[in-house]
């Protein structure tokens with residue numbers, strides 16, 4: 001039996017379902033999912049292993065027109081990754097026209113040689129006619145090695161997609177142990193869980209100016225408890241107030257819900273302490289971006 005292995009990256013406009021796809025393939029919640037655009041900022045690697053192949057997924061931060069420094073960084077990170085992988089999954093959704101976001105990505109893809117599989121996600125929301133129309137439109141515009149329609153949410157056609165991916169993998173070693181699903185350090189996943197809860201609980205315009213850093217994560221000596229200290233960075237004093245909420249209620253809700261998920265993830269009791277700090281304009285500050293693991 002020849003074993004095949006390789007690296008695959010998932011790209012696409014915000015909100016098309018990249019995280020959902022990766023999570024459904026790998027079968028465990030790793031990347032954060034939310035219905036607000038652009039929540040994936042850290043590069044998350046996960047691994048899918050079968051008897052005769054191993055796919056290592058790299059979830060790129062998203063390739064889109066840069067608006068500020070973080071955008072520049074994300075675009076560069078995405079493009080660096082694209083040249084190094086064995087296949088690219090370009091995910092689109094049921095949006096009926098090919099918008100400027102998708103057109104921009106397709107232009108960027110023309111600069112690299114890596115095979116691109118167009119993944120038309122959310123087929124559960126399309127009828128056959130809509131699907132055919134969109135299929136023809138993409139086929140005419142892009143240069144794809146293959147096109148597959150799937151529903152990540154309903155796990156439809158994922159096996160077909162996986163088989164297609166394997167076709168593009170070279171014969172290679174098993175890079176990671178079969179039971180390993182991510183090499184993302186736990187503290188980054190913890191920070192992502194907290195960020196997800198903030199997005200979920202706080203509905204004002206605050207969340208997109210929010211970043212989370214796990215400052216400390218340590219097993220308490222002689223006890224089955226992990227102490228975690230995390231800092232939530234926001235951009236304005238008024239935002240800090242909103243995040244904390246009346247009598248600290250919002251932050252308590254975020255903390256409780258995050259703690260429950262983290263306990264499941266780590267399989268241990270967790271004591272979670274959250275701080276909210278103001279760091280104006282953190283998205284344009286190179287040092288802050290570095291601390292938060294964006295470069």
Ligand SMILES: Nc1nc2c(ncn2[C@@H]2O[C@H](COP(=O)(O)OP(=O)(O)OP(=O)(O)O)[C@@H](O)[C@H]2O)c(=O)[nH]1
Nearest residue numbers: 015016017018019020037038039040122151152153
């Ligand atoms: N109907 C339907 N909804 C889907 C499908 N896949 C994902 N979604 C939904 O689309 C929304 C966005 O999904 P995500 O997986 O967070 O999208 P993403 O592309 O990773 O988004 P960013 O992290 O912002 O780049 C969520 O509400 C998902 O539940 C699908 O196959 N069908």
